[in-house]
Amino acid sequence: MFYYLIRKLLFLIDPEKSHIFVLKCLILKHNHRFKKKSYIKKASKNIKCMGLTFENKLGTAAGIDKNGDYINCLSEMGFGFIEVGTVTPLPQSGNPKPRLFRIISKEGIINRMGFNNLGIDNLIINIKKSCFKGIIGVNIGKNRDTSIKNAINDYLICIEKIYYYASYITINISSPNTIHLRTLQYGTLLTNLLYNIKKKQNELHKKYLKYVPLVIKISPDLSKTELKNISKQLIKYKIDAVIATNTTLDHSLVSGCKNSLEKGGISGLPLQKKSTNIISILSKYLQKKIPIIGVGGINSVNSAKEKIKSGATLIQIYSGLVYHGPNLIKEIIKNI
């Protein structure tokens, strides 16, 4: 109830400014309260996935904390794992503002941030500084100025630099806001990428005597045939998990609403069914050989349960927090 009052004020501010404002408030709160809330410990059921132990099934989706500035305070909110990023090899400013829009009537968000981030080296500094001992996933992408032909190099640079510090690494090939990025989901571009990242993982596993799982994040706009092909390749190359899904380009989901014509990927409630459907299809093709991390439109305990029922081992959330506030974390963790 309290959050819905605060939300009224937050929604008067520009969405990107309001996002940063909320995170800065979390830091202030964190500085005053170092102890985890008791419900987290009571409600937690440890989950094994990708060979790692997660404190609970709910994590932050990429994009909330692009640079790893808020790892400590996000972990105190109860999340079982934190995924930071997307980060790229070099810092970049992303698309011109405004680039983030609320679709309030549908509980949706449109974003065309374009991987605004301070680069992988800055993220490493922030991870080293954090005192969180749980699972930190690092989501990586390519710089805007790197051609698709050379994209693999950007992923390899990031993997090499972050391997030692990450619990798992997510290869983001599904953001709709970096031109041609999604083509990495198909054909030889995909197989070359998978082959090379597995090779790098093998090398670094030997070097650091530490196995860091590699996860692929896919789009919700893939057809059944495309999902079948991707699943085959993920199994063939022994990818450790798949995140389904990123934002959708299907603007018919919000047609007629204010801001619906803004370019970018849609998240939140309008995406919910679409991403759950992708999880169901994937789960059929992957036959439990590769775990699925479900994300897209989780805004309640029921929608979280649906993702798990459809085949997700772990789940992540972003837009639901904007619309329902931090209590939703507690509700979901207690009930899944």
Ligand SMILES: Cc1cc2nc3c(=O)[nH]c(=O)nc-3n(C[C@H](O)[C@H](O)[C@H](O)COP(=O)(O)O)c2cc1C
């Ligand atoms: C403002 C914003 C920024 C995002 N940035 C990223 C990103 O950098 N990398 C990524 O893989 N996904 C990013 N996402 C997608 C989310 O991680 C998630 O896949 C998507 O929003 C669906 O989940 P949701 O409906 O719970 O928001 C972003 C989403 C939003 C709303």
